[in-house]
Amino acid sequence: MQVVKFLKLHLKLNSLRKLSFTFFLIISLLLFFSCKKDLVIFDDNTTRIAFGSCGSQNNDLPIFNVITDHNPDLFIFLGDNIYGDTEDMNVLRSKYNQLGSKASYKNMKKNVPIIATWDDHDYGWNDAGKYYKFKEESKEIFLDFFEEPLNSERRNHLGIYHSEIYSINNKKLQIILLDNRTFRSNLKSYNGEVDDDNRYNYSLDYGIINNPDSTLLGEQQWIWLEKELQKTSDIRLICSGTQFGIEYNGYEAWANFPYEQQKLLNLIKSTNANGVMFLTGDVHYAELSKLNEENLYPIYDFTSSGLSSTWDFSTPNSNRIKGPIMENQFGLLTINWEENNPEIIMEVWDVNNTLRFKHSILLSEISF
Numbered sequence: 576m577q578v579v580k581f582l583k584l585h586l587k588l589n590s591l592r593k594l595s596f597t598f599f600l601i602i603s604l605l606l607f608f609s610c611k612k613d614l615v616i617f618d619d620n621t622t623r624i625a626f627g628s629c630g631s632q633n634n635d636l637p638i639f640n641v642i643t644d645h646n647p648d649l650f651i652f653l654g655d656n657i658y659g660d661t662e663d664m665n666v667l668r669s670k671y672n673q674l675g676s677k678a679s680y681k682n683m684k685k686n687v688p689i690i691a692t693w694d695d696h697d698y699g700w701n702d703a704g705k706y707y708k709f710k711e712e713s714k715e716i717f718l719d720f721f722e723e724p725l726n727s728e729r730r731n732h733l734g735i736y737h738s739e740i741y742s743i744n745n746k747k748l749q750i751i752l753l754d755n756r757t758f759r760s761n762l763k764s765y766n767g768e769v770d771d772d773n774r775y776n777y778s779l780d781y782g783i784i785n786n787p788d789s790t791l792l793g794e795q796q797w798i799w800l801e802k803e804l805q806k807t808s809d810i811r812l813i814c815s816g817t818q819f820g821i822e823y824n825g826y827e828a829w830a831n832f833p834y835e836q837q838k839l840l841n842l843i844k845s846t847n848a849n850g851v852m853f854l855t856g857d858v859h860y861a862e863l864s865k866l867n868e869e870n871l872y873p874i875y876d877f878t879s880s881g882l883s884s885t886w887d888f889s890t891p892n893s894n895r896i897k898g899p900i901m902e903n904q905f906g907l908l909t910i911n912w913e914e915n916n917p918e919i920i921m922e923v924w925d926v927n928n929t930l931r932f933k934h935s936i937l938l939s940e941i942s943f
């Protein structure tokens with residue numbers, strides 16, 4: 576009898592031990608995944624945000640060391656963060672891991688908080704939209720890799736769109752990460768639309784979709800975005816994998832969906848959202864575009880693409896005011912909050928740590 580009692584007690588203690596171990600593990604995991612956001616701290620009068628896109632996990636990516644040396648407050652991945660291009664989720668995960676184990680990436684991760692959105696190649700397939708079959712699995716892999724907190728609302732809706740508002744003294748900075756893949760309608764093949772314009776001396780892939788039912792962001796993301804733009808903030812960085820403020824060029828951009836592009840411009844007007852500018856990627860070069868729209872302040876689209884990828888030429892873009900920079904580079908946005916009218920400085924630095932262009936504006940220029 577004593578032996579049975581002893582065994583029962585032993586079993587009880589064992590399961591208690593197992594239970595407390597599991598409890599400890601869950602709490603540790605929750606703490607690990609939920610404390611990441613707190614790393615992003617903008618704690619003085621100058622905020623410095625680095626960003627870039629289009630880096631292959633097969634390259635060494637020394638650009639991450641250059642970024643780390645600049646000691647920014649934050650790095651934003653704008654998509655094509657890896658070249659996944661697969662329907663095999665084990666392959667996709669291993670390609671993220673390849674990026675994660677890179678010395679230059681580890682160095683940046685150790686020193687600089689990182690947030691991210693995606694574009695086609697890391698979403699899963701070249702130029703893919705809403706019909707990519709593995710978008711939900713790919714989303715989980717993406718969020719896990721970038722250590723999105725387990726309690727993040729980003730894990731509870733379709734797609735990876737997300738927004739944060741950071742306080743810097745008495746000012747607010749909103750960072751909006753768009754998802755231009757999960758909901759995007761099919762593209763339309765190019766059909767000779769600009770054949771008689773000799774600026775387009777290359778082969779174009781896509782035409783302009785003049786159909787208001789074709790969407791880039793999808794209904795739910797539009798509803799969410801309107802609410803975000805209604806929130807109070809001094810400066811808003813809208814981060815989009817593909818370029819917003821450029822001229823149509825026959826490749827992927829918001830210009831393929833003119834109804835969607837106009838809808839966003841109208842939304843900025845109707846919500847009276849001050850301080851909007853775009854950070855974009857995708858094209859394998861850097862440039863600064865300035866889009867002029869009636870009854871709206873100028874919309875700047877600051878593109879940095881080419882963490883390791885390069886391209887032979889830049890496409891026609893009558894909105895371009897700086898660039899193109901064809902070598903590997905990253906974008907650096909500095910906000911000097913000190914004055915009543917903060918200064919916003921846009922710089923592109925290349926992989927040799929050379930400043931390639933610089934453009935400054937005052938917040939009043941992008942305010943109603």
Ligand SMILES: [Fe+2]
Pocket residue numbers: 654655694695696857
């Ligand atoms: Fe892309």
